[in-house]
Each structure stands twice: as structure tokens, then as C-alpha cells.
Amino acid sequence: MTQKTWRVGVAGLGTVGGGLLQFLAARPDFAPAGDRAEVVAVSARSKSRPRTVDISGLEWFDDPVALASSPNVDLFVELVGGSDGPAKAAVEAALKLGKPVVTANKALIAEHGAELAALAEANNVPLLFEAAVMGGTPAVKMLREAMVGDDVVSVAGILNGTCNYILSEMEKTGRDFADVLREAQALGYAEADPTMDVGGFDAGHKITILAALAFGCAPNYEAAEIEGISEVELLDIKLAKDLGYRIKLIAGTSKTEGGVAVKVHPTLIPLEHPLAQAGGALNALFIEGTRIGRIFIQGPGAGAGPTAAAVAADIADVMTKAVRPVFQAPAGALKPFVAVDPAKSVGKAYLRIMVRDVPGAIAAISETLAECGVSIDAFLQKPVEGAGGVPIVLVTHATPESKLLDAISRIEKLQAVLERPRLLRVARS
């Protein structure tokens, strides 16, 4: 193993970029395979902004595309972010020039993964993105490499630390979503514009990538069914707990004969389930295969340290010169993404129905559910102070979504019912 020095260009100098620069400056020889990695050039929005890392000795580029194209750069690290614009242009420029690319950009890979994979493979260079999902916890490597001797049937977990933190805090402190979000923003756990996180879109990008790795299909973010946590009420968190569940934002993908489902929903998880116990900003994931069974991984999903470590691990992987497709099959052989009809998806559900406290309300509701073919697994009626009505809460047995939506529409019209029932998904245990 002769020693070569890879001249690394890094676009994007936020916390992850800074962490990476510090690490490579201190440990250019970190890779077991024996090559060295040295950052020679950088690019960011502002050259003069005060930074914790010294970039005075590095070549500066205002334009990440120019950085990626520089003849002094052998390996391009993209930490700019965003599905389009300079990030995509720079990654394309590097790949076209036959340079390996390492990125932490989940939006880019989820929205343009197939196209970029084709470009990388046509130029015989790796395009690696471990840091895009679960930070330092190697979900990508597991699905891309460790599960290839198995047939994955489903992947599901907690992929957004901000949402997990907010939901955990709501439960712990009894404060509502808006209140906890404001605090999370003040503490730097949530961004000024929190839409990507709390809207479920970040988790949607990540599970789209994992679906492509798990099932060998082209990533298709457009087909993902996404519901965020901004409508999750404290009332539901409390009532779910009374029923033995905790509400988590679960991103999941599964493969059936009808196609692939990619979903993000606030979901009731049985309290004793490992996903219910992953609190704070942790990420956690189940991977289920027909031969291996269920594998669970858990770790910090973000942060400068873990994410920079994942980027570094990808750089070390580039050095091994491994030749493998970007996803689970060469780009040209990726199966087209066939989405499952959501109406046909079957699962347990939680319904909260706010009723006027009048006789016959429960009877009317249960009759309607029976008519719609929805059967009940658990039931709870509990007066709640200041709830503006009495919540009737129930968990159904596994039911096709279409029947459920039919029942909800009919229940909404019942005399005693005050508003459209709240629907939340319930995980199988």
C-alpha cells in the first residue's frame, strides 16, 4: 500500500465543515488504508466571517463549482446543502471530471440521486453520503454493504433529532409544540426556519435515500408521504401515554407486492419498544430482512463531531478504491420506483374524537366504526381539563387506510362530534 496524498476541496464551512477541517489538519493519516488526506481548498458564503478554524493557508474559492473543478483538488466534499443550485452544480462538476465526491446533502441525494449516481458510475468514481442520514451512525453503509446478502423488507426509525428533541421535551415538560420549538430555536437545536425539520421533510429526504438503498429502486422523494409534528398536540401525547404509547416522528419504508411505501408520520410506539426509548436528539433505526431478521441501530443523528466523522469515514472509503454502485444496483439497473397506493396501506391507527358530553356519543361512534369495518383494539374516555369537549380515544386493529378515512369522514358528521377526528398512526410492536 503506497502512500498517496488526496488533495481535498471542501465546499461549505459550517459546523460540519469546520469539524472536518480540524480533524484532517490533526490527523491527515487517519485512514487505515495508508493514504493521506489534506484539505487544500475551501469555499463558503463569506471569506471574512470569523471561524474557529484557520483557513489562511488554504486556497479560497467564492464559487463551489470552481473549487470542485480546480486541478489542485482530487476529492470534493460538498457541505453546502440544498437540493439544487451550487451544491448540485459543484457535485456534477467534480463527477464529470472523474473526482470522487463525499457529501452530507440529503436533499440532493433524495431528489437527484439516480441522475447523480449515473454520472458517478459513468465516470467510474464513488459518490458517498454516509453523513446524509443519521450523522455518525452508519445507516447508509449498513444498507449499502452489510445487507446485500439479505432481502430487506422494511426500514423504520427516528431520523430527525430536532423533532425527537421537541416531542421528548413536550412529554417531559408538559409544554406545547410552539413553546418547545421557540426554546429549541433559542438553544440552537432548531433552525430559525424550522420547516425542513418539523415539517418532516428532512426525515422524508433521509428515508427516501434509505428506501433506494434497501430496495434497489431509484430514490423518489416526490412519492414520499410526509406529515410533520407541528400538529401534534400535548393532549395526544398524554392520551397516547395512558394507552401505553409514546408519539415519535417515524420515517419508514417497506416493500410489498404492490410497490414501495415511503412515509413520515407522527406515530404511536409501544412504550417498551426500543424506538420509544430513543429520547432527546437520538436517531434510531430498525432494518428488517428476510434472512437476518431485525437489526437495530441507534446513535447521535447530527452534530459537528458525528457528522464530520462520517464524512471522514467516507473519505477513507474512497481511498480503498472499492468499486460498487451508488445505490443497491448500478444506476441503469435501478428499478423504477412504484409507489404503493396509500389507500391500500394497512395499519393500526389512533383516533381522538372530541365529543359533547351527551348520552349516546360513544354508541354512535362505535356503530359508525362497525359499519365501516373498523374494529377497536383499545378504548379510552377521559375527561381532560380545558380540552373543549370530552376526548374519546381509540386504537384500531390493523385497518386499510381507505376504510379509516371513510370512518373519519362519517364520524365527523355525527351530531355529538365537535371536530374532525385526529388520526395518528400506530406502530406494530
Next chain:
Amino acid sequence: MTQKTWRVGVAGLGTVGGGLLQFLAARPDFAPAGDRAEVVAVSARSKSRPRTVDISGLEWFDDPVALASSPNVDLFVELVGGSDGPAKAAVEAALKLGKPVVTANKALIAEHGAELAALAEANNVPLLFEAAVMGGTPAVKMLREAMVGDDVVSVAGILNGTCNYILSEMEKTGRDFADVLREAQALGYAEADPTMDVGGFDAGHKITILAALAFGCAPNYEAAEIEGISEVELLDIKLAKDLGYRIKLIAGTSKTEGGVAVKVHPTLIPLEHPLAQAGGALNALFIEGTRIGRIFIQGPGAGAGPTAAAVAADIADVMTKAVRPVFQAPAGALKPFVAVDPAKSVGKAYLRIMVRDVPGAIAAISETLAECGVSIDAFLQKPVEGAGGVPIVLVTHATPESKLLDAISRIEKLQAVLERPRLLRVARS
């Protein structure tokens, strides 16, 4: 990516070998990189033994060394087992001929890993052993590849499914070790000679391998401190639970300035800890790094399906032609293994002291502990029927092992004390 067919030779046709043959017969093109894998030759103890897989079309070898050396075999899979003898000879023969080797043999890698790594690297071929640790759960890949951008400080977990099953059953059914072991043997969960498993040696092999991957030192099985579960009494399982703990066989390795510690001990784990909740035959592992923090993985640790899937994943890795050292550094650069002096290791401990029910017993014991500088975190005295004395149970604060052993020797000599106190390790939470 041009398609090549790798001609695979498999030595050892137990459940894992059979599972692998079935998988490759059905899915020769499973590897994403596009090469095919075809089993062309096999070797086992008896050619005529009835098998669930048809081997009539395959070349038969009585001698695994001849199989590994056959010019018809490009890639050698070793599933014979045993640290020496034919397994080692066959692996050496394949490596010397420049053939990639995939093995599930933990004893071989733990006891001869450095030597075999040198041989593999001198011949520029991979030596892969994902299936040697945690079956289909990719602990080896995680430490070898995903953690290289971090500095691992400790690795600890449940690495032997048989022991975990026995301890789980003892707790669940209230039966003693010998009784549950007999049942496990009848059910095929434990071998006729269970020494490797219940003696902790299997877990010792596995954690020795993980230590080498985590810390870049040569694997050194001889230096491992190993205690099995055959002395774990039902009484301790019950008392530990009263104190909020569950007893698990924990294999752990950690790095300090003094060197590397590799240990296998029955250990008290706080009930709410993920390792306490990994029941039955599950395997589970924490990896802690300075940058990434703590990563947890859990999955089935054995069985034909998971283990054969891990072997297949290694075969797919061979096809990528990745060049990386066998452990965390090239064999010639592996650090010598420096063992930590066990007397200097510091940890919490559980002591069960059987006393005659006489006044002053507790006073004498607590005085002795104070004299030895051992301070107490939790204390329990509880009459237990048929226990032949009253057990006094305590959990210490973190204490150097030398002080603890001194205290135990002194307590043993106290008038009221009936036998040498039982020492068990207690995990930090």
C-alpha cells in the same frame, strides 16, 4: 462494471454452509457490484451425510487445504471452525495463492489474526470475517470502516446468544443454570459440549477481534480476562433485580493510557439500559468514540440465515476490490497489545455476602469495607428461603479492583461470614 464469475469453494457444510449454498444457488447475481458468485467445490467431514442442499454437482474435497488450493477455486470460504488444524491450514493455503478468504471463524481470527493479516496483506488479498462476530449484525464492518473517522474509547456488549438465552430463561422461569442449560442443549440452542459458550471463551474470541479493530492493536486472545456464566446463581439474578439490575454476560474492551483491557464477565446492567433489554438469543453492542459518541447496534447473533447473509456480504465486499488492511492498520503497523493491569481497573461491583443471622454482622462488614476504602452505593439485606444463611448484598461505588479483592479476602475471614463473598461486576449506566 464487467461481469465476472467468482468460483467459490466452501469448506464446512453445517447450517451456515448449507444456508450459504442455498442462497448462492438461488441468487448468484446478488452482489450490487455486478459480479456473480458460484459455489463450485465443497469440503466437509463426511461426503455421504444426508444434507438439505444438493452437492452432487459440486467438486468434492476431503481435505479443505486441497479445496483452498484447487485451481478451480477463486475465493475460499472457511466455515470449518477451530483456531488451528485444517481451518488455519486451508486459510493459509488460500492466502498464499493470492485468493480472497471469507471466514466465520472467531477462534482463528482471535488467536492468529495478526499472522493471517500479514499473510493476506503480503498477497494483496482481503481476509474478511463479518460472520465471526454478531452473525448478521455488522459489528466488524462498523468498527473496521464506519468508525475510522473517530477514536474509539470502548466497546461493550452481549456477544454470545447462548449465554444470553440461558440467563434470560433463568430469570424468566426461576430455574437454575444446570437445568436451563440441559433444556437449551435439548432444543439445540447450546452445544453438547457447551464450554466455549458458557465458559465465556466464544465471547472472549469475539471481543478480542473487536478490540483489534477498535484500537489498531494486534488481536491478543491470551490477554483477555474471561469469566463465564456457569457460576451465576439464581439467587444473584433475583437479588440483582431487587437492586434494579439484570445480569448479562458482557464482553467489553476499553483503551486507557495504561493500555487495552479485554474482559468477559457476568455483569449487572441497570434494568432501563438497552443492554439489559436485549433478551433471548439477541446480541447487542455499544461502541463509544470521542467524536461520534455512543452507537448501539442489536440483532440476532447467530443462526444459519443471519450468518450466511454476513458471509454473502463479505463475498460482495471482495468483489468491490476494496484495498484496506485486515484490522485498523496494516499488519506490520499494528500496535503491540499492552494489557491494562487488572488490579488497576476501576469499576462498580456487586458483592453478595452470606452471613449467619447474628447481631453485628452488618457492622463488621461495613467496617471492613470502610477500612479497605470501599464505599457503598446500594445495600440490601433480604431473607431468602433455602439460601443457607442470610445474603447481604451491596453495590459499591467505583473502586479499584485491588481494593475490592483485599476487602473480599478480609470479609471472608469474618466470624459471621459463611463463605467467600460472591463478586460480580456492575456496568456504569
